[in-house]
Amino acid sequence: MLLGLRVKNFALIREASLSFEEGFTVLSGETGAGKSILIDSISALLGAKTGRDMIRSGEEAAYLELVFSVERQELREKLAALSVFPEEDGTVIVSRKIQKNRSLSRINGEAATARQLRELAALLIDIHGQHEVQTLFSTEMHGELLDESLSPEGLAAKEAYAVAYRNYRALKKREREGSDRAALLREADLLSFELRELSESGIRPGEEAELAAAYTRAKNAARLEEALGIAEEALRTDAVSEALRAVRSVLRYSDALGALEGQLTELDALLQDAEEAVRTERNQIESDEEGLNRLGERLDLIRHLEAKYDCDEAGLLSLLAEKEARAAEIESLIKDAARLKQQSEDAMAALGTAAETLRRFRHTAAAALSERVERELAALNFKDARFEIRFEEQPEYTEQGGESAEFYIRTNPGEAVKPLRQIASGGELSRVMLALRAVLAANDRVETLIFDEIDAGISGRTAQLVSEKLMEISRSRQVLCITHLPQLAAMADHHYLIEKATDGSRTETEIREITGEALYRELGRLIGGAEITDGVLKTAEEMKQLAEKRKEGMR
Structure with missing residues (x-):
């Protein structure tokens, strides 16, 4: 509540x-x-x-x-x-x-x-x-309202039909795919070429970044070798070693030179380490034109594949897995075409059985709903109203079933029963909706x-x-x-x-919230408009008192 x-x-x-x-x-x-x-x-x-x-x-x-x-x-x-x-x-x-x-x-x-x-x-x-009232012009809404009146067994039949329909549609889709053998073979040929192209490329995770770094290094080998040579020559000096030997020769004459001796020792070691690192790096530089070309070709191959398949390196790797799965699926479809056809036929038979079961529950519910709505319409001042739910078989099964439902009504004696959508009066539509809701309230929790x-x-x-x-x-x-x-x-x-x-x-x-005098004034406004006279107020008070008596009688 x-x-x-x-x-x-x-x-x-x-x-x-x-x-x-x-x-x-x-x-x-x-x-x-x-x-x-x-x-x-x-x-x-x-x-x-x-x-x-x-x-x-x-x-x-x-x-x-x-x-x-x-x-x-x-x-x-x-x-x-x-x-x-x-x-x-x-x-x-x-x-x-x-x-x-x-x-x-x-x-x-x-x-x-x-x-x-x-x-x-x-x-x-x-x-x-008012929007929902207008939806009564839609026959699809009629089917939904009818289904609200289904018994628990009927609702279970509706769910069973939905499951059977989804199963049939899935199998039919696979059957259609498998039945077009020529299209599958063409797709298989294309997949075979693409799989070969992707698998033979042998791309590894992170390879593109590694290649790009190696290519940049190889392409600039001469500049690297020159710069590192200059650095090695600059680091190759005995100045710090000579300074260290000089300080050590007089160390015993001044305690203050101990700290300086430590700094020079550390600096000498750092210079030697730096010189060795530069020499090692310089020795590893290869000015190999053929190697450079190989790196460039490999990098071009990866980037060509990325452009062709519109993805990055990670996308190429996942694409390979996707295409392998699709190739296996196509192989299965071609191989199992006969089996899929039989499964599809079995699913169609099961769908027909489920549709027939649901149809019986709906027809039973329609008869009961029509009878109860007629009683409600009579209580809503439709004299001798006639309400029917008619069904039309569909050319093929849909999500809703094998039939569509439509409401028909006669609101006045002597008239023919006509489709509800042909009723133009908003007041009539409102009462029909209220009658439906009054009936369905018993089912609706x-x-x-x-x-x-x-x-x-x-x-x-x-x-x-x-x-x-x-x-x-x-x-x-x-x-x-x-x-x-x-x-x-x-x-x-x-x-x-x-x-x-x-x-x-x-x-x-x-x-x-209003009560008492304020309530009477509002009822008076609803009765008589802007000018609320004593007479209107008295009428409002009487209307409220009569309503209370009526409510008591209804209880």
């Missing part, structure tokens, strides 16, 4: 903290007051993309936080599979800090990826807005549902029925609803008012 939401410096909201409880919570306010900002903030916390333009003007960063309470062991186990572990009291805190150059999300203090947040959201909260103006396009008696349906859902789930209808607002257990305020220079959105 959602316990709280904190928003700081996000869009027009400077700072807001909301606490939520069980039951039915409504959020209302003038158009443009910032109701959609709340949905945006929750979506951002749960992995949706959010740009730095959502940071409140003049601020360096925005901060968002959601607090959930997780009590069911089943849900805790699912969270553990995502490496999310609630606190001892069951609390899960999701936070996100949005800065101008980066965004950081955390789950209970641990850094989290957008994918982790989306997977977490699928377990904890479900948001239904998500504890918090958010409806963002799902009441768009409806009014009067229909609005009252929608409010009662939301209240009914809230008996088993926590329901939050952003609305502009007084009928829905009156049925709420808790009501938050969203207002926009300005001091002339800055504008910000403020959110507060």
